Amino acid sequence: MxxxxxxxxxxxxxxxxxxxxxxxxxKGELEHTSAFTLLVAVALSAQATDAGVNKATRGLFAVADTPEKMLALGEEGLIAHIRTIGLFRNKARNVIALSRRLIEDFDGQVPSSRAALESLPGVGRKTANVVLNMWFHHPxxxxxxxxxxxxxxxxxxxxxxxxxxxxxxxxxxxxxxxxxxxxxxxxxxxxxxxxxxxxxxxxxxxxxxxxxxxxx
CATH class of the missing domain: 1.10.1670.10 (Helix-hairpin-Helix base-excision DNA repair enzymes (C-terminal))
Known part of the structure; x- marks a missing residue:
């Protein structure tokens, strides 16, 4: 083009x-209830449709809507919810890793700076910008x-x-x-x-x- x-x-x-x-x-079309669920939904949406991600995360977020709950669910438990999403194994690994990092380095809270967001596993500039815009209202x-x-x-x-x-x-x-x-x-x-x-x-x-x- x-x-x-x-x-x-x-x-x-x-x-x-x-x-x-x-x-x-x-409004964005990814379903979420918090900064964490938004971050996870956006991370899962790479090379996937928002509709497909929403279908998978409705059940996932019902049982794991915080970093602590996600870590307790574990990689295999997460995979069971997101198996219909492309690249689900790699995404599951990243979501578990970013959940651990949020707990260890950010007191379980999603940071509001691009640099901090991009330091999380599986979070690139686009994902960081979506979270900054949609949750923290940055332009x-x-x-x-x-x-x-x-x-x-x-x-x-x-x-x-x-x-x-x-x-x-x-x-x-x-x-x-x-x-x-x-x-x-x-x-x-x-x-x-x-x-x-x-x-x-x-x-x-x-x-x-x-x-x-x-x-x-």
Missing amino acids: SASPPLPHARIREVFARFQAANPEP AQAVDTHVFRVANRTGIAPGRDVLAVERALEDRIPVEFQRHAHHWLILHGRYICTARAPRCAACPIADICQSEEKTA
């Missing part, structure tokens, strides 16, 4: 004004495949890699839209600006988007 030319700042403001008007308080920009595609396709924040897009989003999106920006972009990419056959006829920013891949 080739990137479109960068949108002018006034057009970017209009894009997010429309997203906000249509969905003032966008962090988590760039997944949907955000990367939409940012480049529309010209909102073109970039050759995930980090370049993240920095472009931080630089180019007006501050009043930063908090919810990554959710608007994820939902737009998931349901409208899809990788194949984007639904341009239903797109609220079709007249602004500069993509040559438009289907309408």
Whole structure:
């Protein structure tokens, strides 16, 4: 996919004004009840659908919704709940390890800094940014495949890699839209600006988007 030319700042403001008007308080689709359950759900969601993760974690979080309970459940007990999720063995190993680290180094609490989050087993920059944004309300920009595609396709924040897009989003999106920006972009990419056959006829920013891949 080739990137479109960068949108002018006034057009970017209009894009997010429309997203906000249509969905003032966008929500992530991973089910959670605490910072810990959110962290685990996001860690499990790599190369998996949110729906698939939610199906697995409903039973899991009913019995293990704290680091202490997760550690008591153990790796094999965790695997029994998440076997339907891709890479479940490696993810189970990481979740048990991060639970232990939270207990030993953070008094059982999920830290609110990116550096501390990224120090946990299996937690990368994207996972850290999702937790910072969704739980701690930081204006962090988590760039997944949907955000990367939409940012480049529309010209909102073109970039050759995930980090370049993240920095472009931080630089180019007006501050009043930063908090919810990554959710608007994820939902737009998931349901409208899809990788194949984007639904341009239903797109609220079709007249602004500069993509040559438009289907309408």
